[in-house]
Amino acid sequence: MNIAFDMMGGDFAPLEAVKGLQIYLSGTSRPATIFCIGDEAQLKPLFDEYKLSGNSNLRLIHAPEIIGYHEPPTRALKEKPNSSISVGFGLLSKGMVDAFISAGNTGAMLVATMYTIKTIDGVSRPTIPTIVPKLNGATGLLLDVGLNVDCKPEHLNHFAILGSQYAQHILNIENPRVGLLNVGEEEGKGNQLCKETYPLLKENTKINFAGNIEGRDVFQDKADVIVCDGFTGNVILKLAESVYDVALNRNVHDDEYFNRFHYEQYGGTPVLGVAKPVVIGHGISNDKAFMNMISTAEKMIETNLCANIQQSFSA
Known part of the structure; x- marks a missing residue:
């Protein structure tokens, strides 16, 4: 090697x-x-x-x-x-x-x-993910987080497969659940991108689709892989980084959960x-x-x- x-x-x-x-x-x-x-x-x-x-x-x-x-x-x-x-x-x-x-x-x-x-043949666009620390101690994945700010439904469909493979082989999550980041849980919610992506994910036999995931559920255990366009993902990533900074500024040190937000825990992000x-x-x-x-x-x-x-x- x-x-x-x-x-x-x-x-x-x-x-x-x-x-x-x-x-x-x-x-x-x-x-x-x-x-x-x-x-x-x-x-x-x-x-x-x-x-x-x-x-x-x-x-x-x-x-x-x-x-x-x-x-x-x-x-x-x-x-x-x-x-x-x-x-x-x-x-x-x-x-x-x-x-x-x-x-x-x-x-x-x-x-x-x-x-x-x-x-890789068949992949419409490569993507970059970020690790999501969950409140229950588990680990999830969010993608894309900045490489593709403008996306089409087929891109998010491919991100779901890429994220599932990474979650399975690197994070050791068996049959990872995939969620579509949206403004509501019900099918049919969201902007045009989400409305057109939902049926693709629902019909994709290569993933375990769990439905829509709202922003308040990102750090919960409702999905192992959350897909979105790179613009939205990057906003969430930077917001999470700022929350970690706020915690430090408020003297919240040695907190088991917040410490998992530190970049050094993961080192880097792969290009999938x-x-x-x-x-x-x-x-x-x-x-x-x-x-x-x-x-x-x-x-x-x-x-x-x-x-x-x-x-x-x-x-």
Whole structure:
């Protein structure tokens, strides 16, 4: 198992990336081979400091350029072929690694994914999900959360299949229930998109459709996978992040439920619907977040998630 790791992506890289790598290696007896992509001049001293130099599971790949957060993605990818993101996708597209993870420029990651990694046959549009912590302690999934702000009914229908596959193979939820985010529970409610999506989900034999889900039920246990357009999903995601910030500002610390909202618990979000595993991390990723990004990529490889998605769409 080979994973390409962008060591330069993130506000606190490469230090936190190196520390996350150390945590990962110390916590597993059978680590994957990690292709560490970045500026050797910055990485080698850190590898020495954290006693990673000489580790047989690490391959240092020199990439002297970095795509900044405010650079236009498409232009940056063309003008910086030796950036850590460009090099990482090059390794993935050539089959030298099985997955690629980065907390770098999100736009560049998404553009590079679309241009270098093929969309799985039958998938109308790839999507990005987010984890939903439920009040009963369970975990759910919400998608799309920003990649597709304008959607058609068939897109949401495909998101339901993609989310179900991820929930089943990565979150270990057997026969996950799918809900359509709407303004009411009754069939026929909502805007035109929801009205036209409902019958598609109802007739989709590849999912376990549970009907409409209202906003007040997002954190309840009425569905395991909630589908919506990326505009709505992103608003919910940012609102949830703000609620977590409010909790901290109100001195609500060490709360078992609110702590589950912290990005570091999940590391990153996968791009679902493409042929190979790509995981995008938060720009402020710390060592624990980077460690969890590696673990997510590892699990996607181990469970053959992309192959299972492909089989689901070809059946």
